[in-house]
Amino acid sequence: MLRIRRKASVVAALAAAGLLAACGGSSGGDSSSTTAPAPTNSETTAAPTPEPDGDILIGVSFYTERIPLYAEMRAGIEEAAAAAGVEVVYADANGNAETQTNQIANMVTQGVDVIIASPVDATAMVPAYQAARDAGVIMISAANKVADEYEDAFVGPNLVDYAAQTMTRLIEGIGGSGKIMIITGPPQISFVQLQQAGWDSVLAEYPDVEVVATGVVEDLTTAKALDVATSLLIANPDVSAIMSSTDNIGVGVVQALEGQGIDPATVFTAGWDAQPNAVELIREGTYTLSLSFLGVEWGRVAFATALEAAKGNLPASHYVSTPGLFVDAENASVLTEAQISGQDPL
Amino acid sequence: MSAGTRDVGVPEVADGGGGWSSWRSRLTLESMFVPGFLILLIVVLTFASPVFLTGRNIPQILVQASTLGIVAVGATFVIIGGDLDLSIGSNVALSGVMSAVAIALWGLPWPLGVLVGLVVGLIIGFVNGLLSAYVRVPAFIATLGTGVLATGIAIHLTNGLTIAGLPDEFGALATARILGLQGLVWFMLVTFIIGGVILHFTNFGIRVFATGGNRDAAFLAGIRVARVRLMNFVIAGFCGGLAGVLLTARVQAGQPGISTTLTLYATAAVILGGTSILGGQGSMLRTFFGVLLISVVQNGLDILGVAYSLQQVAVGAVFVLAACSEALRRRR
Numbered sequence: 001m002l003r004i005r006r007k008a009s010v011v012a013a014l015a016a017a018g019l020l021a022a023c024g025g026s027s028g029g030d031s032s033s034t035t036a037p038a039p040t041n042s043e044t045t046a047a048p049t050p051e052p053d054g055d056i057l058i059g060v061s062f063y064t065e066r067i068p069l070y071a072e073m074r075a076g077i078e079e080a081a082a083a084a085g086v087e088v089v090y091a092d093a094n095g096n097a098e099t100q101t102n103q104i105a106n107m108v109t110q111g112v113d114v115i116i117a118s119p120v121d122a123t124a125m126v127p128a129y130q131a132a133r134d135a136g137v138i139m140i141s142a143a144n145k146v147a148d149e150y151e152d153a154f155v156g157p158n159l160v161d162y163a164a165q166t167m168t169r170l171i172e173g174i175g176g177s178g179k180i181m182i183i184t185g186p187p188q189i190s191f192v193q194l195q196q197a198g199w200d201s202v203l204a205e206y207p208d209v210e211v212v213a214t215g216v217v218e219d220l221t222t223a224k225a226l227d228v229a230t231s232l233l234i235a236n237p238d239v240s241a242i243m244s245s246t247d248n249i250g251v252g253v254v255q256a257l258e259g260q261g262i263d264p265a266t267v268f269t270a271g272w273d274a275q276p277n278a279v280e281l282i283r284e285g286t287y288t289l290s291l292s293f294l295g296v297e298w299g300r301v302a303f304a305t306a307l308e309a310a311k312g313n314l315p316a317s318h319y320v321s322t323p324g325l326f327v328d329a330e331n332a333s334v335l336t337e338a339q340i341s342g343q344d345p346l
Numbered sequence: 347m348s349a350g351t352r353d354v355g356v357p358e359v360a361d362g363g364g365g366w367s368s369w370r371s372r373l374t375l376e377s378m379f380v381p382g383f384l385i386l387l388i389v390v391l392t393f394a395s396p397v398f399l400t401g402r403n404i405p406q407i408l409v410q411a412s413t414l415g416i417v418a419v420g421a422t423f424v425i426i427g428g429d430l431d432l433s434i435g436s437n438v439a440l441s442g443v444m445s446a447v448a449i450a451l452w453g454l455p456w457p458l459g460v461l462v463g464l465v466v467g468l469i470i471g472f473v474n475g476l477l478s479a480y481v482r483v484p485a486f487i488a489t490l491g492t493g494v495l496a497t498g499i500a501i502h503l504t505n506g507l508t509i510a511g512l513p514d515e516f517g518a519l520a521t522a523r524i525l526g527l528q529g530l531v532w533f534m535l536v537t538f539i540i541g542g543v544i545l546h547f548t549n550f551g552i553r554v555f556a557t558g559g560n561r562d563a564a565f566l567a568g569i570r571v572a573r574v575r576l577m578n579f580v581i582a583g584f585c586g587g588l589a590g591v592l593l594t595a596r597v598q599a600g601q602p603g604i605s606t607t608l609t610l611y612a613t614a615a616v617i618l619g620g621t622s623i624l625g626g627q628g629s630m631l632r633t634f635f636g637v638l639l640i641s642v643v644q645n646g647l648d649i650l651g652v653a654y655s656l657q658q659v660a661v662g663a664v665f666v667l668a669a670c671s672e673a674l675r676r677r678r
Contacts, residue, residue, distance in 0.1 A: 067603075071506035187654060216654035221604045222508070222597040227410045231648035234403050235395065248508065248601070255597060259521075260402070277510035277599060 056310045058303070059107035059115040059137075061091045061100055063144055063189075067220065067246075068275055069295045070118070072341050073142070076299020077116070084307060097124035104128045108135045113310040116155070116302050118143040122190050126150050138309045142302045144190040148318055152309065155302040155320040157293055159191055162324050163198025166270055169289055169326070170241050173268040177208030178240030181232055183215040183225065183253060185245040192245055195272075199243065212236045217249050225252025226259075233260045241268035247278035247290055254286050274327045274340045282332040292325045294342030379671060380619055380635045384642065391646040398649055405527055411641035412534040413438070413589045415634065417608060418615045419541035420471075420585030422633045425616050426545070427578040428558035428625030429478055429485035433470060433493030434586055435608035439601070440496040441467040441590030446509035446600025449516060456516040463591035464584065470496055471583015475576035489579075493609070500602035509600035520596035530592050537585065542630035544581075554578060558625025610665075615640050618668035640664060 062070040081088045093100035097120045119125035142155045215228040244250040250271030257264040264286040274292030281287035338344040392399040424431045445463030448454045477488035520530040545551040556564040557574045619636030621628025647657045
């Protein structure tokens with residue numbers, strides 16, 4: 001048994017070493033040195049210490065890479081960083097504020113110039129932001145945010161405005177009145193809160209629209225959404241529309257409608273992210289509306305903003321806006337997957 | 347042989363019980379607590395919602411219980427055997443993702459994709475068993491590690507994205523109806539029956555109880571304790587793989603973020619049902635009731651439109667209930 005244990009220890013040590021080496025190798029950027037594009041839609045102002053691109057180190061701390069949008073953003077950042085020859089270190093907070101706090105602290109220790117973060121929690125992440133800024137690191141939020149005064153800039157679309165637009169399209173799609181259902185991600189996530197604010201602002205203008213049921217899909221997966229939507233549909237089979245936080249949920253909604261013998265084409269269904277399987281359902285006519293945030297392009301803009309900030313050029317406006325693209329039956333058939341993800345221009 | 351609780355300090359071959367007096371002796375407050383609570387809950391929900399106890403909702407409750415039920419069967423073996431498996435949810439995610447990758451990206455026929463998912467589950471179970479039983483890493487550490495590893499691989503393989511484009515035949519595995527119930531439900535019921543037979547009516551089952559009850563005594567009685575523990579993890583791994591494949595078939599998509607809470611719910615279902623967290627006691631039937639209780643609570647709260655925050659309170663209360671009932675059992 002002792003021999004087996006020794007062998008196992010050696011194997012475990014080698015495996016751990018290999019794993020660490022592999023992880024280390026994947027976090028670095030390309031070594032070629034070109035200039036990254038400047039922020040596409042923001043002016044820049046002068047800030048203290050310019051650095052050559054090769055000396056710049058940028059940290060990225062995502063909410064969780066389990067959400068497809070972040071994978072797209074990462075692709076955009078990787079692409080832009082490779083072109084600029086800038087090293088980027090990545091971290092996945094996995095939805096945990098403590099994990100993200102540690103990751104940001106570690107990035108500060110590593111000597112990053114700028115951190116692009118998608119804060120897990122608008123309040124809990126403030127101390128980590130403050131500590132990083134006190135250490136001279138520029139904090140740029142993307143996708144999620146903390147209060148303006150605790151961050152140097154925010155890169156992303158106006159989520160409240162897009163949520164309002166999405167709800168407006170949904171309500172107009174059912175003729176301005178009817179029973180609707182809303183299924184969201186966990187309410188503690190800031191994008192869900194911003195969505196809700198946008199939806200509520202529009203719902204207040206349509207008294208003939210009744211929200212008959214709301215549900216929460218805590219893990220944002222289709223499987224859980226299918227269960228939640230089915231339960232809600234059993235209690236409320238006569239809804240005209242169902243709004244979802246994301247397409248992962250929306251696809252589950254469509255499956256739940258089919259499972260309950262309701263033709264999905266007769267119910268207005270909407271969500272965000274424009275994932276390929278959701279776009280396919282739009283093309284088939286069973287899912288009505290999605291919104292792409294052109295994640296790859298969003299990542300490029302976030303990187304460009306961070307790079308300029310590292311050079312001392314903070315954006316003139318705190319909000320660096322990125323575009324969104326509604327996908328529906330009219331344009332789904334002509335748009336390519338690369339265009340919808342923001343990889344290719346529209 | 348007993349279909350109820352065993353308390354095995356030393357191995358036994360059979361309990362020799364039979365007849366009405368034997369059954370009456372098993373109908374203790376402890377054994378009837380969860381079924382009784384379940385019936386009470388169903389009565390309350392039936393009065394609270396006109397759609398709860400209907401032909402549309404009952405099959406739905408069973409569907410919602412299916413994935414949890416399948417993994418809970420495996421977890422019952424592991425927990426009665428005196429171990430804990432914290433990799434259940436990650437196993438389901440990776441197995442599901444791998445079957446989706448095999449079918450949608452590698453172009454394998456869907457039956458082979460199913461096989462890939464099952465093999466992944468078996469491998470995870472085997473590694474868990476190897477680490478816990480032979481390398482003697484504490485099970486909760488070993489399975490925590492393999493769980494994190496599996497989650498990482500699932501995210502890496504998919505880049506966080508959903509793998510879609512799966513054939514309808516694959517989906518039918520979970521959704522095709524037989525006698526009015528979806529395939530997923532039948533898989534759960536068959537898994538429970540097979541698991542129950544193995545646990546309560548075979549020599550292996552006796553060894554599982556003996557191993558969990560007192561490892562030293564079991565070893566002295568000639569039971570290969572490490573092999574029994576390994577097999578428990580392999581069974582749990584297979585159940586995780588099966589659940590992952592069926593969940594992927596049900597939603598026709600492989601998602602790396604799936605089943606993050608399944609480990610907690612599966613363990614709670616087993617403990618709530620009456621299986622001792624310390625091992626050596628338990629029953630497959632009780633696990634079934636534990637699974638049903640959790641599923642009825644979740645379904646009922648959704649149907650009643652209870653706010654998410656209060657749903658969390660209710661589910662948390664059920665888990666506390668599980669912990670209390672376990673503590674009371676230990677005190678007896």
